[in-house]
Amino acid sequence: MARRPVDIVGAGQLLLAVSLMAAGQLFMRRGMLDFGPVDSFADFGRLVRGGLASPASIPFVWAGMIVYAAAVMVWLQVLSRMALSIAFPLMGLSYVLVYLGAAAWPALDEPLSLQRFAGTGLIMCGVALVAGSGSKAC
Amino acid sequence: MGLASLAQILLKHGMNRAGDAASGHIWLRPLRQPLVLAGMSAQVLLTCIWLVVLSHVDVGLAFPVLALSYVLVVAYSALWLGETVGRRRWLGVLLIVVGVGVLARGA
Numbered sequence: 001m002a003r004r005p006v007d008i009v010g011a012g013q014l015l016l017a018v019s020l021m022a023a024g025q026l027f028m029r030r031g032m033l034d035f036g037p038v039d040s041f042a043d044f045g046r047l048v049r050g051g052l053a054s055p056a057s058i059p060f061v062w063a064g065m066i067v068y069a070a071a072v073m074v075w076l077q078v079l080s081r082m083a084l085s086i087a088f089p090l091m092g093l094s095y096v097l098v099y100l101g102a103a104a105w106p107a108l109d110e111p112l113s114l115q116r117f118a119g120t121g122l123i124m125c126g127v128a129l130v131a132g133s134g135s136k137a138c
Numbered sequence: 139m140g141l142a143s144l145a146q147i148l149l150k151h152g153m154n155r156a157g158d159a160a161s162g163h164i165w166l167r168p169l170r171q172p173l174v175l176a177g178m179s180a181q182v183l184l185t186c187i188w189l190v191v192l193s194h195v196d197v198g199l200a201f202p203v204l205a206l207s208y209v210l211v212v213a214y215s216a217l218w219l220g221e222t223v224g225r226r227r228w229l230g231v232l233l234i235v236v237g238v239g240v241l242a243r244g245a
Contacts, residue, residue: 025197025201026197028188028189028192028197029192029196029197031189032189032192032193033193035193036193037193037194038189038190038193038194044186044190047186047189047190048186061189065185094201095201095202095205098197098198098201098202099198099201099202102196102197102198103198108196108197108198110196110197110198110199113244115240115241115243115244116198116199116241116244118237118240119202119237119238119239119240119241119244120198120202120237120241121237122233122234122236122237122240123202123205123233123234123237123238123241124202124237125230125233125237126205126208126229126230126231126232126233126234126235126236126237127205127208127230127234128230129226129227129229129230129233130208130209130212130227130230130231130234131208131230132226
């Protein structure tokens with residue numbers, strides 16, 4: 001694939017895509033906290049049928065899915081501007097954003113711990129290595 | 139909360155994602171309708187499964203675990219497609235697995 005230089009618009013779009021992706025995850029978690037744990041097929045049916053029949057019953061879930069879809073659209077724009085080998089590893093930023101966002105949003109109230117920080121960081125670096133090495137063996 | 143079943147759900151999700159990524163590869167070849175349809179229905183199904191996962195687990199824990207799908211894709215391409223996987227990629231795989239292990243221990 002021909003490499004294009006990284007331009008400011010592309011960088012902005014990349015940040016937007018990553019942020020939207022993280023926001024979508026946070027919204028979906030928030031929505032499922034409202035809904036409660038899905039422990040059985042009955043719960044699952046209630047979630048799907050209820051969610052389709054009246055989207056307003058699970059507003060955060062729908063918001064999350066729509067935001068996530070928007071992220072995918074922006075991501076496609078990013079791919080048309082940037083080399084995949086640069087853009088793909090940077091998607092790992094979304095792990096950090098989700099981690100920090102989930103800790104900062106009082107409704108989610110997830111703990112900040114050294115252990116989670118380390119685990120998330122390792123995974124982010126791993127993704128950067130796997131995604132960044134492209135198709136050629138190195 | 140059954141941690142084992144949780145791990146199973148997550149693993150299943152990751153495996154499905156790997157399948158998804160594999161069909162994405164084929165997508166780049168001339169479009170074949172059944173595969174596109176299969177990919178899209180897989181996506182819908184996965185979203186539903188993902189919501190079930192999110193109803194049980196912190197998103198800060200569950201989301202990074204999705205990175206296991208990279209591990210499965212690398213393993214798939216190395217073992218079944220016979221692709222050469224470089225040292226850098228294996229190192230990445232190792233980091234992801236260790237990272238998920240660290241998160242799982244804290245859960």
